[in-house]
Amino acid sequence: MQKHARTITEHARLCIPDIVNASNADDLFKRFYGKRPCLFYFGRGALWHAMKAMALSAADNIIVPAYHCGVEIETIVMAGTHVRYYEVQEDLTIDQNGLASLMDAGTKALLLIHYFGFPHPVETIKQLCVSRNIFLIEDCCHALFSCYRGKPLGSFGDMAIFSQRKTLPLPDGGALLVNNPALKTSPPTGKPGEFVAIKKALGMVARTTFHLDKGTKLPPPLSIIAATVDRIIAKRVGIRYSAGQEVTEDRCTLAMSQTSTWFMNGIRPALIIEKRRSNYLWLARNLRNSTCVKLMKNELPDGVCPLFFPIMIKGCNRQQFQDRLFSAGITTFIFGKELHESLPARRFPGAEKLSQRVLCLPVHQGLSHSELAYMVNTIQRITQELEHGDHH
Numbered sequence: 001m002q003k004h005a006r007t008i009t010e011h012a013r014l015c016i017p018d019i020v021n022a023s024n025a026d027d028l029f030k031r032f033y034g035k036r037p038c039l040f041y042f043g044r045g046a047l048w049h050a051m052k053a054m055a056l057s058a059a060d061n062i063i064v065p066a067y068h069c070g071v072e073i074e075t076i077v078m079a080g081t082h083v084r085y086y087e088v089q090e091d092l093t094i095d096q097n098g099l100a101s102l103m104d105a106g107t108k109a110l111l112l113i114h115y116f117g118f119p120h121p122v123e124t125i126k127q128l129c130v131s132r133n134i135f136l137i138e139d140c141c142h143a144l145f146s147c148y149r150g151k152p153l154g155s156f157g158d159m160a161i162f163s164q165r166k167t168l169p170l171p172d173g174g175a176l177l178v179n180n181p182a183l184k185t186s187p188p189t190g191k192p193g194e195f196v197a198i199k200k201a202l203g204m205v206a207r208t209t210f211h212l213d214k215g216t217k218l219p220p221p222l223s224i225i226a227a228t229v230d231r232i233i234a235k236r237v238g239i240r241y242s243a244g245q246e247v248t249e250d251r252c253t254l255a256m257s258q259t260s261t262w263f264m265n266g267i268r269p270a271l272i273i274e275k276r277r278s279n280y281l282w283l284a285r286n287l288r289n290s291t292c293v294k295l296m297k298n299e300l301p302d303g304v305c306p307l308f309f310p311i312m313i314k315g316c317n318r319q320q321f322q323d324r325l326f327s328a329g330i331t332t333f334i335f336g337k338e339l340h341e342s343l344p345a346r347r348f349p350g351a352e353k354l355s356q357r358v359l360c361l362p363v364h365q366g367l368s369h370s371e372l373a374y375m376v377n378t379i380q381r382i383t384q385e386l387e388h389g390d391h392h
């Protein structure tokens, strides 16, 4: 087993106190957003149901961003409609005139991704959608608990989707909020295996407790217990509940597990927001631009609950940079590494640059300032090594 001085994960870690504090008492979304959502296993399930609510025909189109993770685009395509792409600039902004020029009589909706928790000027985009009689779907999969001008993201659009398992340490979890009463959605029809959720949750706790990163095998006896549980689960429910990039109708119709819902409802948003913001601001103060690294968002507007701290790797190889961080025990994330196959090549240079260069540093609620300091020092060291052409 590979051992590091530290193990910094890209997503929040599930700890024993999270389990102890879990309660199914009051719905997290009701508390923060003022309404109950429809809960799904994944964010893609929420998006698929949003598509179904609009009763699309094959002649309709949805306007979508050229910078994406691929899962959201595949979900829309699977729902049986066309996509039209709009450009996303290197600074993650979008050109609203460009949006307007894409809309025609067949346009049913616009998908807006609030990247890494940072809001777009959603009020003006909503006005544009209203003036063209099309629905606005806010993709808040990165933006749980983020606000814009004092109002939660996800409350501006006709519908909003979430993937709360990204911000919170949960084995599964997606959500659909419907703000437009004219839209009628159907609930998920598939029940997930609770065994799977419990096993995933225990695996997450074991990794936190023993400081193991995602790729590391569990040590015995945990590995033996995990293999036995896997066999039981495979026998009872098959393997269809594993997370992955695939988008299938089967996965999209699954509900969020009771286990995950239980953990989620024990969460206190204010603590998560405060910790993520404090970690983000700490990195913004301590990381420096260099020939390799460019900070993308130095400012953290009021109300933003960041998912990650995005940086651009230029002048050196991003894969090498990420691999060296991983070797030092720091896991980072690349959003949009592979753009959807329907995106025409070389027509969206901004999105392609983002896809090739952005690296997401963790800022989650489980990180301490000493771990952040270790991350900053490691980034400086790797930058110097790569600048001096040390390719190991």
Ligand SMILES: Cc1ncc(COP(=O)(O)O)c(C=O)c1O
Binding pocket: 041, 042, 043, 044, 045, 069, 071, 072, 113, 139, 141, 142, 162, 163, 173, 174
């Ligand atoms: C912007 C965005 N939208 C939608 C999704 C789909 O979420 P999930 O993986 O929970 O299905 C993801 C992640 O995959 C995402 O990053």
